[in-house]
Amino acid sequence: MDCFRSLLFCFYLLLIIAPSTAVDSINTTQPFKDGDFLVSAGGSFRLGFYSFGASTNRYLCIWYNQISSTNIVWVANRETPINDSSGVLRITSQGILHLLDQTGSSIWSSNSSRSATNPVAQLLDSGNLVVREEGDGNLENSLWQSFDYPGDTFLPEMKLGRNTATGLDRYLSSWKGEIVGDVKKQYTFRYQTDEPEKMDFVHQHYSTTLLKQ
Ligand SMILES: *[C@@H]1O[C@H](CO)[C@@H](O)[C@H](O)[C@H]1NC(C)=O
Ligand SMILES: *[C@@H]1O[C@H](CO)[C@@H](O)[C@H](O)[C@H]1NC(C)=O
Numbered sequence: 448m449d450c451f452r453s454l455l456f457c458f459y460l461l462l463i464i465a466p467s468t469a470v471d472s473i474n475t476t477q478p479f480k481d482g483d484f485l486v487s488a489g490g491s492f493r494l495g496f497y498s499f500g501a502s503t504n505r506y507l508c509i510w511y512n513q514i515s516s517t518n519i520v521w522v523a524n525r526e527t528p529i530n531d532s533s534g535v536l537r538i539t540s541q542g543i544l545h546l547l548d549q550t551g552s553s554i555w556s557s558n559s560s561r562s563a564t565n566p567v568a569q570l571l572d573s574g575n576l577v578v579r580e581e582g583d584g585n586l587e588n589s590l591w592q593s594f595d596y597p598g599d600t601f602l603p604e605m606k607l608g609r610n611t612a613t614g615l616d617r618y619l620s621s622w623k624g625e626i627v628g629d630v631k632k633q634y635t636f637r638y639q640t641d642e643p644e645k646m647d648f649v650h651q652h653y654s655t656t657l658l659k660q
């Protein structure tokens with residue numbers, strides 16, 4: 448019995464000290480393949496490759512990790528799906544994310560005006576995918592963040608409107624929907640003012656715009 452208890456104790460100890468298999472970040476030496484996942488430290492969000500419906504097209508997506516139905520909140524390659532499961536996400540030594548298809552071509556990438564010496568891409572518990580210098584947790588210093596390039600989903604801690612420091616306009620946009628004639632419809636939801644003193648979210652006026660392209 449004592450032996451059994453000791454074994455049981457050892458087993459529990461192993462459970463406690465065994466490193467978690469879920470990682471929340473990638474670095475330059477760790478490519479991220481289709482089938483791999485990042486899970487944010489608190490377990491709220493997951494990043495991985497995903498197919499919608501019966502399609503075999505693969506998209507790099509972020510979704511809620513703790514909800515059984517898959518609620519996609521962000522898609523990297525919305526316009527450029529990968530047609531099989533050969534997709535790989537890499538981060539370069541400058542801190543640029545590249546999504547590569549089966550031919551090794553970059554079909555989507557992040558960008559930044561700055562570079563890092565030891566860049567990592569980390570999925571935060573807010574659902575924000577952030578490229579930053581290893582060890583620098585300050586969001587203000589990040590090189591790139593997915594919250595600056597929202598899709599159709601607004602999450603807590605996201606900001607819409609123009610970033611007055613960088614000039615970047617952040618807005619929501621729908622998936623490109625029905626095709627009418629040779630026009631694909633896409634709806635956007637954005638600030639229509641450039642007045643910086645009116646950047647308060649609550650007091651803004653919104654409108655939807657039908658873009659033709
Ligand atoms: C990348 O992460 C792996 C696993 O955590 C680690 O072994 C490796 O040293 C890291 N590489 C760099 C360049 O930090
Ligand atoms: C998938 O995409 C690659 C690269 O664009 C192309 O060469 C290949 O023919 C496509 N395969 C299918 C089944 O569509």
Ligand SMILES: *[C@@H]1O[C@H](CO)[C@@H](O)[C@H](O)[C@H]1NC(C)=O
Pocket residue numbers: 558559560
């Ligand atoms: C990154 O790319 C977006 C979209 O092409 C562009 O609007 C933005 O200015 C770029 N940012 C930097 C820092 O290059």
